[in-house]
Amino acid sequence: MIRPSAALLEAVQTNCHIADARHAQDLSLCTFLLQIREFHRWERGLPLNAPLQRAEVGAWIAQREALWAELEAREFLRLPFDDDADGGEPFETAPLNAQLQAQGLVYGAGWAGARRPGFFLAELIELRAIEAEGLRVQLCGREWARGLFAPPAVLAGDTIVLRREAMARWLWEKFEVFGLKRAEGPFKAVAQAYDLERDFLAGLPRMLDEQAETLILHEIGEHRAGRRLGPAWGEMLLALDDRRTELLLRAVRDHLADLGTTLPALLERDEAVSLHFWFAGYDGVRRQLFPGLADAYRAWCDGLGTAALARACVTGERHFAEVAEQLLALWREHGAAAARPIETLLRAAAC
Template identity: 45%
Template sequence: MENFHHIVEAVQTNCYINDARHAQDMTMCTYLLEMRQFYRWEHSLPHSQRLPKDELGAWLTEREALWQGLENQDYRPVPVASGPRDPFETEAINADLVPEGYVYGGGIGRFNRPHFFLARLGRREVRHGVTVLIADCEYARDLIAPPAALLDRTIYLRREAVQDFLWSKLEEWNWKRQDNALGRALAYYDFDTDPDAALERMTEVEGEAMILHELGEALAGELLGEARWQALLAGCSRHKPEIVARAVRDNLADCMVTLPTLLSRGMDSSIHFFFGNFTGMRLKLFPGAYQAYRRGVEAGHWQALKDMTERGRAHWEAIARSIVALDRHDPEADRRLAALADQAVL
């Protein structure tokens, strides 16, 4: 594309502005981990290569200096062929970029934090009426890079972000090498002998599992009313009600699509990986799923997990409908939503 470097510059500038506004929202531990991944991406380093300590420290100081003063700047328009576009006009931007072999993402994530990226398009699919855009090499990105997201009936899977996530899980497990769900999933791949090839293979498998979850999110949106659900999240004045609402919908999506598909396909490695990452509010609300998984490991088959998944679908749909029915103008709405967590445990 003739002006592609201008598009890259605009998107990366918006990413810098975004990071300047939101980097301080992270805990110090999370911030340093994300900065390590960002450094690796910016310098095109393989995940198996150790990062240079001194160079990383100097780069971190330079990056923080770059952010100074950017938080008050406006986002730049993205200069695509049809004309400058607001960075949140993702569909219009991709109407120009996808035919040229590129993919752009611009949307709002958790706690109203924007995310932007620009990448080479790996492939485009349509599944059950939902478009799937798979991004390969990324030319511009934020400090935080969600591996997969659903926006306006389009799923975005970012392979580089998937690899970052998987490698972080490998490093996490390597600290203690416990016999747990994460360890069982990693055992399917030869990370000890050829870590780069193992990461590539696991990216394909777990990338598919992430797409399945987003397909579940799309189906959940149809059931609940996507516009109403997004308005509900936007109206949450505190983090906990939003965390509860997202966990309920995640559990619904997984009971409708992710787990039934993994089970029907016999994707055991992905089932182990799923429960290796089944933490936080999702686990707090749905301990029965993890208990069914443990019974499946002990029994050597997944019947208990299949039964719990079927039970969970009806349960989480009912809870999600109760959440959507809350009056967001009620000053007690956040408290009522958070209180649903105690009633929702399965």
């Protein structure tokens, strides 16, 4: 296994710490605690299911918060290049990756939210093309540097970045939450399909292989939604400085991606486990905006077939496409002054 240079590794991890220092406070307490536990396991090189000692984790968090306080005001570091003494800009990934890919490594940088940067450095497992969409998939393995927030899949330009190690940790978080009550519902169906309650680690590789395709379908849907909405959507998202509005805007786009691409593909392929997997993450503002989709899922679970789900996809996509057009019209006409009517429209956008 090729290890990145010490200078590059230190620079990327420092930038991860700076990003966390600036934005960890934006997380809800529940989300922060879940992410910090997994980050602790990753940094210590502990197995996913390693028991954590409260005192040890508490001391580590205190040290990390002290580091964040030291780094919060720092600028992001430029990244060392073999042939560039000045280094490269941290958000310009292409030049560095052109150098790293021959070494079996990949660097990622982007925005996890409208204003939240993220970075990682990982092993590159595979590059493959989705020619019909003009996209490629970048499959990443072991992560050498990462931040607190490590999304398992993102769309970066024309590249779907799938982080297999981050996905494994994300799935373990979901399993830990499920294990508190073992409630009936979609994740229990997933756990049974992969026999996770007997041995999570034994079932994990197959779950990663199969459900990575579900994440890729979502990112294909994001790509299609992005072409449909155009650059004005991103401009609107950045300009409207309100956390609740940002979440609702992202939920509208997610619905366009999943109702138009992900769910129809899973229904066509008759992939029952993947449908359960998708609905295991159907919560928060997305569910608030379209509660009828959960009703259609329950009808399917009750043995009434896929007709209700298929109808919900068609109805929901049409509805949220209309909502998106209304939002963009407000934005084009009024710009940032449209913040209040946009918020009003979003709060009334449920289907």
